[in-house]
Amino acid sequence: MKHLSRFLLASLLVLSFSAVQAQDENNPWAIGIGVNAVDLYPTGEDAPAGGWFDQYFNAADHWNILPAVSRISVGRYIGSGLVFEAAGSVNQISKFGEESLNDLSYYALDGTIKYSLRALLNDGWLDPNIGIGGGYTWLDSEGAATLNGSAGLSFWFTDNVALSLQSTYKHAFKDEAFPHFQHSAGLKFIFGGMDTDGDGIYDKDDECPETPGLPEFNGCPDSDGDGVPDHLDACPNTPGMIEFDGCPDTDGDGIPDPQDECPNEAGTAEFNGCPDSDGDGVPDNKDECPNEAGPAENNGCPYEDRDGDGVLDKDDECPDTPGTVENNGCPEPTAEVVSELNEYSKTVLFDLNKATIRSESEEALESIADIMAEYDNTVFHIEGHTDSTGSDQYNLQLSKERAASVREFLVSKGVPANRLTSEGYGESRPIASNNTSQGRQENRRVEISLDKDKEMRDRSNETQTDTTRTGNN
Template sequence: MKNYFKLFIAGAILLSAGIVQAQDETNRFAVSVGVTAIDLYPVGEEDQGLGGYFDEFFNVDHYNILTAPTRVEVGYYIGDGIVSTLAASLSKIDRVGDTRVSDMAYYSFDGGLRYNLREIYNGSDLFNPYLGIGGSYQFIDDISFGTFNGTVGFDIRLAESVYFNVQTTYKHAFEDASPKHFQHVAGIKFAWGAVDTDGDGIPDNKDECPETPGLEQFNGCPDSDGDGIKDSEDACPLVAGPAATNGCPDTDGDTVLDKDDECPEVAGLVALNGCPDTDGDGIADKDDECPTVAGLAKFNGCPDTDGDGIADKDDKCPNEAGVAELQGCPRPAVPTMEEQKQLNAYARTILFDTAKYSIQKESAQTLKDIITILEKYPDAKFSIDGHTDSVGSEASNQKLSDERANSVLRYLVNGGIESNRLSAEGFGESKPIADNSTAAGKQQNRRTEINLKK
């Protein structure tokens, strides 16, 4: 008995270095059909004319064999490397060691647990050894007895989920009248029952992404964009990109990845999140209202050449500082009060022929002086106002004042003043500045005025 347990422990130690079991989460169910050989010789019963433990273990002349399939086993993978088994077998006994005996029928019903060390040796399942313990109940002719069993065996994969199975079970009977023996088995094992939650053909126990359909090359994980980088390691799993950038593309090649690039199809600057700055003013073209001309941020990238606070694009006088109400143009220069008084002083001395609107030649110098003042203010506009005294009819006075005002306008235009700067209007006797009852007053009322238009 002590020898048996020593051998059993030794076998467990040796097998623990290399056991991988074909039946696991991938294949929870298995059924084996095989041929059995019963050997009653190498069981440590030397005093009964048999051999010691494992003596002549491979001497097939001691084997009791039925060549037809005589054993069926069903296994279910429980988990953590453990498989539960139930088996039934039949054979015949016609020899005990070298001694021939009358044919005796042999029936056995076995149950037990097998242990595979998949966590220790996670290699290929082309060769899958295992170790087991259990018990069985045997019938040999008219006797029956129970045994404690120890099993070693292995599977060799023939095809997907199909294995060639070889195993040896030592069956230890504790009653002296019950024979200890070895049962050798060779057969075919069929395994099935893989769980594949996502239906991608990769069992859950081998699938790193068991709830998402994926590819075999990525252990069941998907590569949604097909760039050869599985989604879990792909920074841009829905857009194909190179491995060098963790699966993210850089369409415009500006070193800013598309996912971070605000202008992914146009090469730009890292500092501007991948957008270009054509005019180099630090404002991305997409935000620059004047992308080809350097400008200021406060004007959305447009320049203000004259520095008047009005962007050139809105400035009608971009090279000359102006004011907003004049759309960037400067206020026009205007005559001073003294010059205005001088203009009217000159205008009042313009002489006309009596009761006519023709200007006398003596007024030529006066008009020249007026033209000199007007030329100093090319942007200023003036009105020429004609007035009369009350002598004569109101209608005739109105007409005469109109004619004289327009006569002065024509003279000034002929002298080089732009016509659009001047307007002429007669007021007749309606705006006297002195008493028309005196000669001096009438003379003051007969006048021409040149006034700056506001």
């Protein structure tokens, strides 16, 4: 026993100077050294024992304590707060409840699974635990297996040293043996820290446990040496500035290179680090005319007017032929041309009360088609009119059909259909008196106008046409 005490004392001194950490998955091993007390009194109803938990803390009368280091344990962290602990203890039994004995020898080997409640207390200095296990106890030459249940407290002085207190109830599986309590107190030392990357910083405290790093960065490396550790460095292989998360700003415009579309030219944040030399709102890297202001829709270049007609090419439907603003930059028939078209249209004749064009009118219509071909961006409107003979409804329908017949003839002569519109107006727009045969003949006519004139009339007279026609009926 004397040599055992010296051995345990030496172990205590060595472990006191060991660099160990709090027991967890990174530091799984623990050694405990202390004393134990055996109490057979508060374990039942039969003499010499008392009732359950009677005089549980009566150490003076019932506890058997060996005045030396009498218990040693080794613990291994399993995971999820669980620790397996193997312990060996020695004692001398001189108090068997209320009876005295002649110093019987006591030996015990125990294995316990313990669950730490420390995490529930925010990993503070107080570490309560509960455990269950089993063992084998010898009282002199008699031995018996036991089922053990324990509760304990550890008080952590540092991350690696704790004062450990524990009380264990041992139930014997042999009639000749006696159930008893074994209490222990001692120091627990934690060691076996894990350092996966070998940088001298335990994984527990290493923010980059699988990559060798530096103490000043909690175990993380700084590959480019810019003072920003790699795991926080947006540009870990290129020296940069802390304010830009370790990235450089080559052109000094306040925009780090990874976000700078023009990293070698100072620019503005509005254009993601690119300049706008001509100030037209289009950055130089997207401006086809970087030194000449122009709109974004024309890629930063000013619009041209190649034919000089006052209509910019972007709006000019005939950019190489001078035209008018009203006709979107394309030439349009003059009043003289429109008058010429209507001179021809006056000669267009129809069969009586029909929309069939007489054959002698075809030459005039072909001349009309030739003139229209010269203005391939102009939309012409064909109007049909009648005299007042007959009902309003009949005259309106006849005028529509006659205007449509002229349109169909012109389309057959090559005038695109989308450049011709037609409408009949019946007797609503006379140009002479319907009281004379001459006047009625003049009113039976086909007129040609520009479509824009029709559109203007449609907008202004859309709600008035029906009223006007009703008034002429």
